[in-house]
Amino acid sequence: MECSIRSSSLVPPRPASRLGTSSVPAKPRLVGLKPSIARSRLVFCRAAGSDDKDLGNGFPRVTSKVFVEEAIGAEYGEGFETFRMDGPLKVDVDYLNDKLQECFLQRVRHAMKPDEAFGLIFSWDNVVADTRSLKLDAWRQLASEEGNEFSSDRHINKLILHTAADHVLRKVLCWEEEESELERLKSRLSQLYYENLIKLDAPVEGLKEWLDAVHTAGIPCAIVSCLDRRYMHESLQKMGLKKYFQAIVTEEDGMESIAHRFLSAAVKMDRKPSKCIVFEDDPRGITAAHNCTMMAIALIGAHPAYELVQADLAVASFSELSVINLRRLFAHKGSSFMDLQKQIIEKSPPKRKLMTDTIY
Numbered sequence: 001m002e003c004s005i006r007s008s009s010l011v012p013p014r015p016a017s018r019l020g021t022s023s024v025p026a027k028p029r030l031v032g033l034k035p036s037i038a039r040s041r042l043v044f045c046r047a048a049g050s051d052d053k054d055l056g057n058g059f060p061r062v063t064s065k066v067f068v069e070e071a072i073g074a075e076y077g078e079g080f081e082t083f084r085m086d087g088p089l090k091v092d093v094d095y096l097n098d099k100l101q102e103c104f105l106q107r108v109r110h111a112m113k114p115d116e117a118f119g120l121i122f123s124w125d126n127v128v129a130d131t132r133s134l135k136l137d138a139w140r141q142l143a144s145e146e147g148n149e150f151s152s153d154r155h156i157n158k159l160i161l162h163t164a165a166d167h168v169l170r171k172v173l174c175w176e177e178e179e180s181e182l183e184r185l186k187s188r189l190s191q192l193y194y195e196n197l198i199k200l201d202a203p204v205e206g207l208k209e210w211l212d213a214v215h216t217a218g219i220p221c222a223i224v225s226c227l228d229r230r231y232m233h234e235s236l237q238k239m240g241l242k243k244y245f246q247a248i249v250t251e252e253d254g255m256e257s258i259a260h261r262f263l264s265a266a267v268k269m270d271r272k273p274s275k276c277i278v279f280e281d282d283p284r285g286i287t288a289a290h291n292c293t294m295m296a297i298a299l300i301g302a303h304p305a306y307e308l309v310q311a312d313l314a315v316a317s318f319s320e321l322s323v324i325n326l327r328r329l330f331a332h333k334g335s336s337f338m339d340l341q342k343q344i345i346e347k348s349p350p351k352r353k354l355m356t357d358t359i360y
Helices: 095-101 104-112 131-146 154-162 165-172 180-196 207-216 229-239 257-271 283-291 323-328
Strands: 081-085 085-092 117-121 221-224 246-249 276-280 295-297 313-315
Touching: 081 257, 085 095, 095 154, 095 257, 117 313, 131 154, 131 180, 131 246, 154 323, 165 180, 180 229, 221 257, 229 257, 257 276, 257 283, 276 283, 283 295
Parallel strands: 117 221, 117 276, 221 246, 276 295, 295 313
Antiparallel strands: 081 085
């Protein structure tokens, strides 16, 4: 089963049907279409299986990257590889900044409404939803089921939140060493997390008012996450935020790093990466945004302010933001900002030597 998502629109996922194993591709793949005259349309797709067991709420039990430490990505501006009818195409940061140029009518419109030229990318974890408490609750529930103690030490909780589940089970909590038992515990941990996620119905404080403001200004928004798409749609629907996001990047998009998710979101919004602003709470996400030539606004909370100093702007809550803050982030950028320039040094004429004449 294949699906396609154009860069200018988001196609809601269709329910997975019970297909035989011979008709479902074994590995996900990215596909694309031939470029049109106006603009290259990059199309992303991932085949979705349907033989997962349900959790009892109509949602499949999926193996996600929620408790896996993802790579930052794009350290040297590299992107990902997509496929088109005429062969594979390597998409990197420079390519997208060059190909996603504004057409004439867009330039005219953005001259009259400059805010619409931006693209906002929101990270799911602790920016849209308070996943910090969800993860800790899942660990507590797992500890209770296994008859183990769960420490309330602040340092240990920080390691649990920002470290892969394998390392936590083996080195931090020292629960299990056997590989088969580790897989069982990780599977149960993910199941508990998704069960708690289904009950979530409130976004981060101040987010809805901020989304109302940027929606009024006509700024497109995208959300990125490693969650399953169906869970993402259901959660956004419950929180009343689905209408604000023109693009959604989830596990089905097959992105291998944080930076690749940001680049995929920029393509779906039809905005150059250099015109996008990422809202993050993690220093790794901020680094990924800068690797993609994007601006980064940090939300202080899960990490203290001194760990977010590399962000272009750091705020304690969304209530501190206004649309004018977005314009100021790009105020120092001209049309050739950060381009290599030749410095012309004008040679000044040699100075005349002053001679002291003796007057008789």
